[in-house]
Amino acid sequence: MAKCDICDKGVSFGIQVSHSHKRANKMWKPNIRRVRAIVNGQPKRLNVCSKCLKSGAVERA
Numbered sequence: 024m025a026k027c028d029i030c031d032k033g034v035s036f037g038i039q040v041s042h043s044h045k046r047a048n049k050m051w052k053p054n055i056r057r058v059r060a061i062v063n064g065q066p067k068r069l070n071v072c073s074k075c076l077k078s079g080a081v082e083r084a
Contacts, residue, residue, distance in 0.1 A: 024052065025055045027071055027072040027075060028069045028071060029071055029072070029080050030072065030075055032053045034050055035050075035051045036048065037049050053072045058071050058076070058083060060081045060082060061084050069081065
């Protein structure tokens with residue numbers, strides 16, 4: 024699975040519990056986008072989560 028190159032956010036695991044209390048394993052995936060960003064003055068392709076994009080942690084190329 025892809026991870027955010029800025030905040031290192033990745034997949035998280037847990038147990039999904041239904042109304043009847045049936046339990047199942049669940050995987051929550053981050054909203055990862057592949058964007059061109061400026062790194063050290065050069066454009067580079069990065070995997071970035073949408074939260075980092077919205078917060079302005081990445082300067083788009």
